[in-house]
Amino acid sequence: MRTVQTASPVRLAIVGAGPVGLALAIDAAQRLPDADITVFDARSLERDVSGDPRTLALSLGSVQWLQRLGAWPSDGVQPILEVNVSQQPPSAPPVFAALFGEPQVRIGAQEEAVPMLGAVLSYGRIVSTLQQAWLALETAQPHRLHTRFGTPVGAIKPVDGGVEIDAGIAERVDLAVVAEGGVFADQARKAVSRDYHQCAWVGTVELPPEATPGVAYERFTRHGPAALLPLPGGRPSLVWCVGSDDDPVAELNDAQRLAVLNTIFPASVTPLRSISPLKRFPLGLNAERTLTEGRTVRIGNAAQTLHPVAGQGLNLGLRDAAELVNLLRQGGDIEAALRRLEWQRGPDRWALIATTDFLARSFTWTLPGAGAARGLGLAALQALPPLKSLLARQMMFGRR
Numbered sequence: 001m002r003t004v005q006t007a008s009p010v011r012l013a014i015v016g017a018g019p020v021g022l023a024l025a026i027d028a029a030q031r032l033p034d035a036d037i038t039v040f041d042a043r044s045l046e047r048d049v050s051g052d053p054r055t056l057a058l059s060l061g062s063v064q065w066l067q068r069l070g071a072w073p074s075d076g077v078q079p080i081l082e083v084n085v086s087q088q089p090p091s092a093p094p095v096f097a098a099l100f101g102e103p104q105v106r107i108g109a110q111e112e113a114v115p116m117l118g119a120v121l122s123y124g125r126i127v128s129t130l131q132q133a134w135l136a137l138e139t140a141q142p143h144r145l146h147t148r149f150g151t152p153v154g155a156i157k158p159v160d161g162g163v164e165i166d167a168g169i170a171e172r173v174d175l176a177v178v179a180e181g182g183v184f185a186d187q188a189r190k191a192v193s194r195d196y197h198q199c200a201w202v203g204t205v206e207l208p209p210e211a212t213p214g215v216a217y218e219r220f221t222r223h224g225p226a227a228l229l230p231l232p233g234g235r236p237s238l239v240w241c242v243g244s245d246d247d248p249v250a251e252l253n254d255a256q257r258l259a260v261l262n263t264i265f266p267a268s269v270t271p272l273r274s275i276s277p278l279k280r281f282p283l284g285l286n287a288e289r290t291l292t293e294g295r296t297v298r299i300g301n302a303a304q305t306l307h308p309v310a311g312q313g314l315n316l317g318l319r320d321a322a323e324l325v326n327l328l329r330q331g332g333d334i335e336a337a338l339r340r341l342e343w344q345r346g347p348d349r350w351a352l353i354a355t356t357d358f359l360a361r362s363f364t365w366t367l368p369g370a371g372a373a374r375g376l377g378l379a380a381l382q383a384l385p386p387l388k389s390l391l392a393r394q395m396m397f398g399r400r
Helices: 019-031 060-068 094-100 123-140 254-264 313-329 334-362 370-383 385-397
Strands: 011-015 036-041 055-059 078-080 082-087 104-108 118-122 145-149 155-159 162-166 170-173 175-178 192-206 215-220 225-229 237-243 279-287 296-298
Touching: 011 019, 011 162, 011 170, 019 036, 019 060, 019 123, 019 313, 055 060, 055 123, 055 313, 055 385, 060 118, 060 313, 060 385, 082 370, 104 370, 104 385, 118 123, 123 145, 162 175, 175 313, 192 254, 192 334, 279 334, 313 334, 370 385
Parallel strands: 011 036, 011 175, 036 145, 082 215, 175 296
Antiparallel strands: 055 118, 078 118, 082 104, 155 162, 162 170, 192 237, 192 279, 215 225, 225 237
16 A cells, blocks of 8 residues: 655644554554654553453454554454344234244345455454554654553643643644543533433353354344344353333343343344353443544544444444544645544444434334334345345445
8 A cells, every 4th residue: 555645744642542542543653654643541551451351343344444454363253244133023013924924134244245244352352452563563663653551641622733632741742533432321421412221231142052153143122122243152242232210131130131032032043051240331322513623533432422233333433543544644734634534424423323323212112013113124124135235335334
């Protein structure tokens, strides 16, 4: 890939060394050869994150980008070969179900002519891989690449022609990117915010030995969506969303939870054999109206925290990061580049925010026939291959 030098060196500060912040740092280091880049994070460099079991689902576009950066793990990754979306019965009018069966949408990598639809791996696996790649770049170019782990940023404020970063001492940079977002429950409320009064119970389950590997399942229930994300070893990650005001999962023991899940998921993946202890996370929408404010950019969860129903929040942040580097690489005025970032990323960003918000709220509707309408929508999507392929492409690469 040809490298284009910027018109003048850029001093770039990246706040947050999670997947989005580190991927941005690596891409900028490789494609902005004159840029001075500093990564800040409150976490100590000595703190080992490789064992963090939280599960992340990456789209094919995200996988390909990280592979190009040389920051994709060599093991501990499960490719997604098929996505199966269905609704717990009754999900369609009885006559329809009797004639055609319960509706579902099945999207396969083979029918889309791609090696995988995406991949699933642990948070610890991806962050440790990205961190290793970044530190290798820093070692090779210490004059312009810097790591400030164990250094929380207390404040970011605009100054004439740049941004001032307060991380113990005040430092002036040309551009600050905030990629440190946290989870919905811990965030200050942004301009667009909605508490769904739902929560996600997260853990792992054990599949029966005959289950097909590499299949991601999403099942719509009257309480909310439940998903199984494939992981190596036959123990997929479970994300089970229910209402939080009258939580039907909280008082159940593990055996009862397993019994309920075996009534939720389709016969192709049951009976589930065991379940791990589950953790509970409140769910909501929390988004900034814009990615940019002056010379400060927010990406990832710092820009928008979404309901997990579409599983696309991380992928959106990675696409924002890649486009930011693309625009900076063209050189010229930084503020003009940030205006272009806002315009170019707006359609993809707001389409995903609107879609996840609509789906999340639809599970709280008590309108008669809402579930049947959702089931018929799934059946229609499966029956229209061009529309289904369009959806698959958006899942893999975002809105283009």
